[in-house]
Amino acid sequence: MARADPPPRKSQQRQRRDVRQAPLARGRAAEDGAVIDIADRGFCHPAPGSPDQYDGTLHVTHAGHYYRTSPVFRTDAPAHRRLAETVFVGLARPDGDDVVVIRLYALR
Template identity: 40%
Template sequence: MTMAAVLEHVFDLRVAVGEPIRVGRTDSEDLNVTPIIGGTVEGPRLGGRVLGVGADWWVTRGATTQLDARYIIEADDGSAIDVVNRGYWHAGADVERRLVAGEDVPEEELYYRTAFVFQTGAEAHRWLTEAQFVGYARPEPGHVVIRVHRVA
C-alpha cells in the first residue's frame, strides 16, 4: 500500500512584486526578473512580513514558465527566514486572456505550483528547515498569493 500525501496548511504569503525586467529572449525561451518589494505572511503557524529584497527569475519555454524566487521573511518575533521558492506556471489561452483583462482567476483554473526550501538560525522556526513545503499560487494585481502547506 502506498501512502497518500497529506498537506498541512501553515501560512499564506501575499508577495508584492514590481514590474518585470526583461533580460532577453532566444528562439526557445524568454528570461525575465520580477523584483520582490514586500508583502505579508499570515497563518496558523507563521506570521510576519516579506522584506523588500529578492526577486523571481522566470523563464518561459513555450506555454510553460519555470520560476525561481529568492527572498527573506521577517517573522513576527524578528527572526529572518531565507526563502527559496521554485515552481511552474501554465494556463490555457482563455485563462491567460482573462488574467490580462484583470479578472480574478481561481487557482484551480491554472497550474501555478511551487516547492519551498527555508533556512533560518531561529530555533522557534526550525520546523521550516525540517520538512518539504509546497505552494498553490495565484496572481493578483501587483501580488502573488501563495497558500503554503507542509507535506506531512
C-alpha cells in the same frame, strides 16, 4: 556559493516557452526578528484541462492554469526551525496585477 543549474537544451527551451519560474525571495525577517531565507521555485503555465480548485471555500487556483510552488525555508532560529525541517508544496493564483495568492501545504 549557490549551485547554478545548467542551461536548458534547445529542445527544453522550445517545450517550456510558456513556463514562468517564480522569483526567489531572500532573507525575510520574522516578527521576532529572526532571519528566514526563502527559496521559492514555482511554475505557471496554461493547462486547458485544469479546473478551478478550492480548499473548502478558499479559491486556490484558476481554471486553465497550472500554478505550483515549492518553497524551501532556511533558518538557524530555534523558534522557526520546523520550517527548515518540513517540505512544503503550494497552489497559487494571481490576484490582480501585482499579487499572487499562495496556499501552502506541509507534507508529512
